[in-house]
Amino acid sequence: MLLPGHPDWAGKMGEYWEFGEQAAQEIAHDFASGPLDHYETGRNDMAAEDSSRLSPYLRLGVISPRQVWHICADKGAKTDREIYLSELGWRDFSWYTLFHNPHLPDRNLKTQFDALGWRRSRKDLIAWQKGQTGIPVIDAGMRQLWETGWMHNRARMIVASFLAKHLLIDWRQGEAWFWDTLIDADPASNAVNWQWVAGTGIEASPFFRIFNPLRQTEKFDPKGDYIRRWVPELARLPDEALAAPWEAESAVLEKAAVTLGKTYPKPVVSLNEGRDRAMAAYRKTRAS
Numbered sequence: 001m002l003l004p005g006h007p008d009w010a011g012k013m014g015e016y017w018e019f020g021e022q023a024a025q026e027i028a029h030d031f032a033s034g035p036l037d038h039y040e041t042g043r044n045d046m047a048a049e050d051s052s053r054l055s056p057y058l059r060l061g062v063i064s065p066r067q068v069w070h071i072c073a074d075k076g077a078k079t080d081r082e083i084y085l086s087e088l089g090w091r092d093f094s095w096y097t098l099f100h101n102p103h104l105p106d107r108n109l110k111t112q113f114d115a116l117g118w119r120r121s122r123k124d125l126i127a128w129q130k131g132q133t134g135i136p137v138i139d140a141g142m143r144q145l146w147e148t149g150w151m152h153n154r155a156r157m158i159v160a161s162f163l164a165k166h167l168l169i170d171w172r173q174g175e176a177w178f179w180d181t182l183i184d185a186d187p188a189s190n191a192v193n194w195q196w197v198a199g200t201g202i203e204a205s206p207f208f209r210i211f212n213p214l215r216q217t218e219k220f221d222p223k224g225d226y227i228r229r230w231v232p233e234l235a236r237l238p239d240e241a242l243a244a245p246w247e248a249e250s251a252v253l254e255k256a257a258v259t260l261g262k263t264y265p266k267p268v269v270s271l272n273e274g275r276d277r278a279m280a281a282y283r284k285t286r287a288s
């Protein structure tokens with residue numbers, strides 16, 4: 001097998017991923033006879049392992065989308081199955097879009113956004129890349145990516161929105177980081193999804209849709225399991241303080257051994273101010 005040896009830069013990946021065609025087949029069959037049955041809700045629970053996790057195998061051609069389709073074809077509840085199969089469709093749609101728009105990874109599809117005044121902040125970009133933004137759900141997603149080479153889809157949407165909207169950093173910087181770090185990095189899916197979140201692409205979410213990291217945590221990590229796993233320095237905080245530690249009473253922080261600015265960063269941006277700044281910048285592109 002062609003595995004790196006000196007140095008073994010991919011060593012950790014072996015802890016999280018099994019390699020080879022047989023592994024991909026087993027993962028697909030286990031998914032089809034298990035989590036597929038509740039995929040509609042399970043796929044949004046960031047702590048659960050309820051999506052198929054087939055993306056690296058699909059990306060690398062270890063399993064084909066047609067094989068996955070047939071393995072799932074008569075399995076699970078109808079609605080859940082249909083939603084799952086439609087996700088395979090998004091993958092193909094992304095390739096269709098890239099084929100017709102070869103500059104998708106580096107140009108806004110909606111050219112009105114070429115006038116958008118992105119911020120250049122290396123400090124904020126690095127905080128985002130390293131999972132040190134001070135916003136727990138963002139840091140959890142970015143650390144899961146760094147550690148495992150994969151990030152939950154819901155988390156991908158939240159961290160991408162945070163970069164392009166709250167931090168107002170060019171989505172291409174985020175796309176490039178994902179390209180370097182994702183084990184399933186795919187030129188089509190990565191670019192289509194980044195442009196979708198940034199509001200600059202095809203079938204894009206409207207520019208004024210800005211994911212609120214706190215509401216997203218409430219909905220998709222209600223018990224804080226995802227945050228506790230990937231941001232262990234906050235693990236002892238009570239559930240109600242976990243999403244926004246900067247709002248917690250100092251006695252609560254002290255009891256959980258959390259010192260903001262020392263054991264865990266203060267937020268790089270106020271969520272309200274970041275949101276307002278993004279709205280203003282995006283709106284300006286309509287006037288120009």
Ligand SMILES: Cc1cc2nc3c(=O)[nH]c(=O)nc-3n(C[C@H](O)[C@H](O)[C@H](O)COP(=O)(O)OP(=O)(O)OC[C@H]3O[C@@H](n4cnc5c(N)ncnc54)[C@H](O)[C@@H]3O)c2cc1C
Nearest residue numbers: 051052053054055087088090091153156185186189190193
């Ligand atoms: C900002 C951003 C960047 C992304 N970059 C990539 C990327 O580089 N490579 C990649 O494969 N996916 C990417 N995605 C899509 C999605 O997050 C992953 O495909 C999914 O999380 C993979 O996990 P899974 O196999 O458990 O997915 P499941 O939920 O089990 O879905 C099954 C398969 O459908 C396909 N799929 C699911 N969602 C999407 C989607 N939104 N767009 C296109 N195909 C999809 C994937 O091949 C996936 O393996 C990105 C999403 C976002 C928001």
